[in-house]
Amino acid sequence: MIEARNLTKFFSIVNEDNTADGITAVLSASLTVEDGKFVSLLGPSGCGKSTFLEMLGGLQAPTEGAVYIDGVQVLETLPATRKEAIKYARKHWFLSPLANSLFKNKPKHDIAMIFQDYAVFPWMTVLKNVTFALKLRGVARDQRESIALAYLKKVGLDHALTKYPSQLSGGMRQRLALARALAVKPKVILMDEPFAAVDALTRERLQDELVDLIAETDVTIVMVTHDIPEALYLSDEVVVWSANPGTIRNRFTIDVPRPRRRQDAKLLELNDRIEALLKYDITHESEYSI
Amino acid sequence: MIQNKYKLRGAQSILFAILRELRFFFKGALGNLFSPAFLLILLPLILLWEILPRYGLMGPIIPPFSTVIAALGDLVSNRGFLNDIGDSMSTFFRGVGLAILIAIPLGLLTGWNIGIRKRVLPLFQMLAPIPAPAWVPITIVLFGIGAPMQVFLIFLGAFYPILFNTFQGVKDTDSRYLASARAFGASEFTLITRVYLWSALGAIIMSVRTGVAAGLVMLLVAEMYGGNTGIGFVMNEAQQFFQVPIVIASMVTLGMIGWFLIEVLKYIEVKLAVWKGGR
Numbered sequence: 055m056i057e058a059r060n061l062t063k064f065f066s067i068v069n070e071d072n073t074a075d076g077i078t079a080v081l082s083a084s085l086t087v088e089d090g091k092f093v094s095l096l097g098p099s100g101c102g103k104s105t106f107l108e109m110l111g112g113l114q115a116p117t118e119g120a121v122y123i124d125g126v127q128v129l130e131t132l133p134a135t136r137k138e139a140i141k142y143a144r145k146h147w148f149l150s151p152l153a154n155s156l157f158k159n160k161p162k163h164d165i166a167m168i169f170q171d172y173a174v175f176p177w178m179t180v181l182k183n184v185t186f187a188l189k190l191r192g193v194a195r196d197q198r199e200s201i202a203l204a205y206l207k208k209v210g211l212d213h214a215l216t217k218y219p220s221q222l223s224g225g226m227r228q229r230l231a232l233a234r235a236l237a238v239k240p241k242v243i244l245m246d247e248p249f250a251a252v253d254a255l256t257r258e259r260l261q262d263e264l265v266d267l268i269a270e271t272d273v274t275i276v277m278v279t280h281d282i283p284e285a286l287y288l289s290d291e292v293v294v295w296s297a298n299p300g301t302i303r304n305r306f307t308i309d310v311p312r313p314r315r316r317q318d319a320k321l322l323e324l325n326d327r328i329e330a331l332l333k334y335d336i337t338h339e340s341e342y343s344i
Numbered sequence: 345m346i347q348n349k350y351k352l353r354g355a356q357s358i359l360f361a362i363l364r365e366l367r368f369f370f371k372g373a374l375g376n377l378f379s380p381a382f383l384l385i386l387l388p389l390i391l392l393w394e395i396l397p398r399y400g401l402m403g404p405i406i407p408p409f410s411t412v413i414a415a416l417g418d419l420v421s422n423r424g425f426l427n428d429i430g431d432s433m434s435t436f437f438r439g440v441g442l443a444i445l446i447a448i449p450l451g452l453l454t455g456w457n458i459g460i461r462k463r464v465l466p467l468f469q470m471l472a473p474i475p476a477p478a479w480v481p482i483t484i485v486l487f488g489i490g491a492p493m494q495v496f497l498i499f500l501g502a503f504y505p506i507l508f509n510t511f512q513g514v515k516d517t518d519s520r521y522l523a524s525a526r527a528f529g530a531s532e533f534t535l536i537t538r539v540y541l542w543s544a545l546g547a548i549i550m551s552v553r554t555g556v557a558a559g560l561v562m563l564l565v566a567e568m569y570g571g572n573t574g575i576g577f578v579m580n581e582a583q584q585f586f587q588v589p590i591v592i593a594s595m596v597t598l599g600m601i602g603w604f605l606i607e608v609l610k611y612i613e614v615k616l617a618v619w620k621g622g623r
Contacts, residue, residue, distance in 0.1 A: 113523050148459045152523075153532050161529030169520045177542040177619045186538070190528040218619040238528060 056087040056110060056242060056274065060119040063105050078299035079105045082119070085293065085302065089241075090272040094285035094292045098332060102300020103278045104246055110276060111165055111244045115151060123163050123242060159190045166235035168245040173231035174219050180206065181215040184234045191238045205237040206230075208267060225256035229263070236267055245277040249284065258316075261287060265312065282328050286321045287314055294328055304331060372614075373607035407589045412596065415589035425578065429597065432563060432574040435491055439498025440559045444552060447506035451551070454507075455514025455544070456536055468507060476501040476558070477565050489570035494563070501562030502555035509554060513547020514540050546620075549613045556605050560598065 063080040080102040087093050095103040108114045110121055112128040121128040129151060133139040154162055166187075174183050184202035193201065206212045209229040219227050228248055235243050249257045261284060268275065279285050285292045289308055296303040306328070310320050376382070390409055397408040407415075419425035454461045479500055487493035517540050525539050541548075567576025575594050582590035 111523070111527065113519075148457065149532065150458070152526060154526055154529060155531050157531050157533045159529050159531045159534055161527065163527075165527050167524045167527045169524065171520075173520075173524070175521065175525075175539070175542070177545070177617075179619075187528045190525070190530050190534065192529070220619060 055089055055124060056085070056276065057122040058083065058085045058106070058110060058119070059122070060084055061106060061109055061116045061121065062118040063102065063109060063114065064117040080109070080116075081299035081301050083300070083302045084119075087274055087276060087291075089274055091290045092268070092275045092277070092288055094289040095276065095278045095295060096280065096282060096285045096292055096328065096332075097295030097300075097303075098297055099280060101295040101297035103295050105300070107244055107246055107276060107278050111167055112163065113152065123165070126163070128163060159192065161191065164241040166238055166240040166243050168228075168231045168235050168243065168248045170247045170250050173248075174227060174234065176219045179216050179218055180211055180222070180230055183219070183230060184237050187234045187238050193238075201237055202233075205233040208236075209233045209263065223256075224252045225260060228252060228260060232260075232264065232267065236271070236273070239271070240273065242274045242276070245275065247278055247280070250279070250281070257281075257284070264288065269312070282325050282332075283316060283321075286324055286328075287316055292324075292328070294331060304328075369607070369611045372611065373604075377603075405588055407592065411589045412592045415587075416593040416596065419578070419590060419593060423578075425597075428574050428578050429601075432567065432576070433601070435494045435566070435574070436498055436559060436563045438491075439495045439562070440502045440556060442495065442499045443502035443506055443555055443559070447503050447551075447555070448510050448548060451507050451510025451548075452514055452536055452540060452544075455511045455517075456532070456540055461511075465511070468504065472504040472508070476562050480565060480569050484570050489572075493570055494566035494574075497566040498559045498562045502559035505554040505558050506551045509551030510544065510548050513544030513551070516547070517543040545617055546613070549609060549616070553606060553609050556609065557602065560602050560605075564598065 060082045061080055061084070062078070062082050065077045065079060067075050067077060069075050083102075083106055085093070085106075095106065097103050105114065109116050110128070112121070115129045115132045117132050118134075120131055133142040149156065154160060175186070178186060181199070181202055184206060185198040188198040188201055189195075203212060203215075206215065209232060211226065211229055211233065214222065214226070219230065222230065228251075231248070249260050252260065265288065277285075277288065286308060292306045292308060293302055294304045294306070295301065306324060308321070308324070310318055314321065393409040395408075396402045397406050416425075450464070454465050476497065479497060483493050483496055487496060521539050521543060522535060525535055530539070563574075564576045564579075567574040568580045571577045575597060579591055579594035582588075582594065
């Protein structure tokens, strides 16, 4: 279970005229994701949903609040006072708080991540990308290849084992990222707009493949997207965000049984409602900026 | 019998592979220089160099092209110029090799870790602005005239460009590569050897290229100021006896060496970074 309690993320910035300023990227957002659920974070770009996801995965420390995965805090909260800051800096003078350990390959939490670009290592072949991930998880040498082959076969990449990611299409690269993430059998997969960079047809195919791939597993998935039909088609719960400051605005539980049809009446109705919600948010915002 | 045959085939295939690579290398290296488009520029230039001095149009000092080539031939066949080139190259490779061995790991460490960066890098940033030739007097005092002093000067010339470019390349590694590797469980050591190093490979090879260029400059400086052998020494000596063709022949030799080394590095980059282009 993933538990995010009152996450706030504040960035200090410096204006062009050298005055100090700040941006509240996420303001007091709480979210609980039960095991085996698929949750989508939906919202306009710049609403802080990606920052929220990064805090879930421990790539950024929250300014306030804390994330727990199965009761274990993911990353310690940033220091609030001067005294705490000195202590924090002293503790992490050598290794960053994000680091695992100096020499031992061992993940802190059972998470895998998929990004839009930069998803796979371009300097490793398709097969090597997957076996490398398995190696980091401590899978024995003689098992790595067979596991990797099994998952690459599932996504239809078993004919391209010795190719490099630059030789693959965008959709194939995301398939590889998917296979790599699933091959290590993580408890949680965090995805940041995984299908945003591919064309519409490929995107729908990838969504269908994702549904098939996770049907047999009990993996928990949190996905950031700005594509409403995608969120509705895949998720058990859709969390709609609003911007400035980034907060959770509405939640929709999608209790349409699987396999789903994209043209399902209930999904279409929800689609209209969310669209209206986001549109209102945008007009609302522009009124302010005038 | 059969085993022998296989062994032979193995040796043959290795030989073929080497020949193939050599062909690939020279095709790439000479292709730039001897393309028809560039020859149309180069040949008239050489022709001008041949004709103009003969009619005294370039002053009384500059010798025509053929004289320079003759001087080069004379140097090689009668004065043991190949030995000088060998000496120069041996000092050069020791200096640059030392710089590579120290600067690349240091660049990796400073690029990887902010704690090390803050404590180590400012020292080199303070020392780097001192022009490398300014180190010549103190180096001669410390090491005397000879190979150690030359190696140290070449090392100094090549060290900073390699260190700073490697550092920058490593520091610019995309955080998402690191994030996904860490999520899979990569230790910091694994990150350095399997992520940072490869992500920065282009920058590292570029840094070695700049290092080689700077090292060549320092080779010449070192040999001209303190040496009794080497291309720089020959050149310096020729200058004192006003043998202009030999001076220019040495310049041409240095240019060819520099060009060759850069081409070798280009080849290494293509071979190491198959994953970049390879379609």
